Amino acid sequence: MARSVAVVGTGQTRHVSRRDDVNMAEMVREAALLALQDTGLGPGDVDAVVVGSAPEIFEGVNSPENWVGPAVGAAGKPMLRIHTGGTAGASAAIAAYYHVASGLFDTVLAVAYEKLSDGSAQYGLSTCCDPLWDRDFACGAPALVALQAREYMARYHPEITEEHGAMVAVKNRKNALLNPCAQLRMELTVQDVMDSAPVASPLKVLDCCPTSDGAAALVIASGSRARKLAARPAWITGVGTCTESPYVPDVDLAYPESCVRAAQHAYQMAWVYEPLKELDVAEVYEAFSFQELIWYETLGFCKPGQGGRLVESGITKLDGEFPVNPSGGVLSSNPIGASAMIRQLEAARQVMGKAGDHQVGGVRRALAHSWGGAIQFSTVTIFSNEP
Amino acid sequence: MLEVAGGSEEPVEVVEGDLDIEYRYAYGEYYDRFYREMRDNRRIMGVACARCRCVLLPPRPYCGFCYEPVDRWVELADEGTVQTFTNVQLPFPGQPTEPPYIYAFIMLDGAAVQFPHLLGEVDPARARVGMRVKAVWAENRKGTLHDIKYFRPVENEG
Numbered sequence: 288m289a290r291s292v293a294v295v296g297t298g299q300t301r302h303v304s305r306r307d308d309v310n311m312a313e314m315v316r317e318a319a320l321l322a323l324q325d326t327g328l329g330p331g332d333v334d335a336v337v338v339g340s341a342p343e344i345f346e347g348v349n350s351p352e353n354w355v356g357p358a359v360g361a362a363g364k365p366m367l368r369i370h371t372g373g374t375a376g377a378s379a380a381i382a383a384y385y386h387v388a389s390g391l392f393d394t395v396l397a398v399a400y401e402k403l404s405d406g407s408a409q410y411g412l413s414t415c416c417d418p419l420w421d422r423d424f425a426c427g428a429p430a431l432v433a434l435q436a437r438e439y440m441a442r443y444h445p446e447i448t449e450e451h452g453a454m455v456a457v458k459n460r461k462n463a464l465l466n467p468c469a470q471l472r473m474e475l476t477v478q479d480v481m482d483s484a485p486v487a488s489p490l491k492v493l494d495c496c497p498t499s500d501g502a503a504a505l506v507i508a509s510g511s512r513a514r515k516l517a518a519r520p521a522w523i524t525g526v527g528t529c530t531e532s533p534y535v536p537d538v539d540l541a542y543p544e545s546c547v548r549a550a551q552h553a554y555q556m557a558w559v560y561e562p563l564k565e566l567d568v569a570e571v572y573e574a575f576s577f578q579e580l581i582w583y584e585t586l587g588f589c590k591p592g593q594g595g596r597l598v599e600s601g602i603t604k605l606d607g608e609f610p611v612n613p614s615g616g617v618l619s620s621n622p623i624g625a626s627a628m629i630r631q632l633e634a635a636r637q638v639m640g641k642a643g644d645h646q647v648g649g650v651r652r653a654l655a656h657s658w659g660g661a662i663q664f665s666t667v668t669i670f671s672n673e674p
Numbered sequence: 675m676l677e678v679a680g681g682s683e684e685p686v687e688v689v690e691g692d693l694d695i696e697y698r699y700a701y702g703e704y705y706d707r708f709y710r711e712m713r714d715n716r717r718i719m720g721v722a723c724a725r726c727r728c729v730l731l732p733p734r735p736y737c738g739f740c741y742e743p744v745d746r747w748v749e750l751a752d753e754g755t756v757q758t759f760t761n762v763q764l765p766f767p768g769q770p771t772e773p774p775y776i777y778a779f780i781m782l783d784g785a786a787v788q789f790p791h792l793l794g795e796v797d798p799a800r801a802r803v804g805m806r807v808k809a810v811w812a813e814n815r816k817g818t819l820h821d822i823k824y825f826r827p828v829e830n831e832g
Contacts, residue, residue, distance in 0.1 A: 347691055409768075410766075410767040410768045413766060419699060421790040423769065423820070424819075430777050433760035437759060486762075486764055487761065487762045488760050488763075
């Protein structure tokens, strides 16, 4: 039986379109020091470091852990770099969780980052595809997710409309107004989103995430350490990850199995039977508006095809019964390698009572989700106020 | 090569970098046969999984659903049904096609997984999921997916 494990400290930078005042390693150090300060620890006090980062081609720096790891205190300690596309940040924290749950380490620092202004995000994303197959058609992330959104809308026609996607964009960007770290903080209307410039139909500019510079860090500790280091640790009670085929068409884009399975595994571990009733808040990886509707369904918040109705009902608004993305989500900030860890950080803070102006009242259990690769990796992490 | 941006009196804030690398990718046995058939015979070949009773693209030595080894080749129609599509409006760095263009996943008749390609000769406003389309082959074929120029609507469509 694995040991109980908790997040005891969290840190993140502001997420902005460009940071020229710091280099990549300094930016990651900024988040790491904030997370360590949150626990009263110094870089020397952790037993191991896990670095999460997205494809090296984004910044054009190979083996970035050579540079980033020592900047956050990894010298003289075990260090691993974890890379699983968009889920890299969450996978890094989950790897830190494995370290501690195994009993081999007591306190582990996980960091994740992206400095997208250093290079070309969309060029980098296209080169993630099989060069022998679909690379020449894979226009970064937007075209792939546009295909996903169209398939989803067609399957449940006429239940899901472009306006439902727009509602997600309006909701999350409004939540971001309360998050000082978010990049796009906007009061919008559904019409604003509908009227914004077309990117790849049905996606318009305001359905899409920005590209960001930013970093996040989590200090993860064993049960006995956690009780000493934090007044209200966020206990990691459920973890699920799953992988699917790299050939996009093999994946059911409108209902990705990897997400369903990751959720089932995490729910089983955390004893969650009715997610909408038993969870209090969720942070999901909606790089594009329509994805939040799809994740409502694959995470079991509603039945397949009901995502539009769920967002329409207002339940997932900040003042609703089950807020989704109170931080503003990925639609408001997307430092790609960090975004999945930011979902975990925000969910953990909700449980710790440290979410600031976008804190939801009385949170006992929070969910963090992420997707990555060619919509082929999924992670789900559940945080609770007790082990 | 690193170049310092700005003159000597300016603070050194940003350096410009550039990576210029050429790659050559081996096709391997399955892609090799697939692309030879496209180039020489205008044929789209999939591999059939005996256990799942389905035909897979791209051809590969294992079934993506059940992991069984797969070695039986099956010819697929160069005609199929649009499963999903997007009208791409913006240029994406590294992509060879000039926007606007329609990128689609097409379920070829007889296949179990979709084929990624472009739609052509179609009014974007009339493109729809479920549309029947047929491959338009390139005259000059080199053994890549561009051996098909695009898929066009079959008669009574588009």
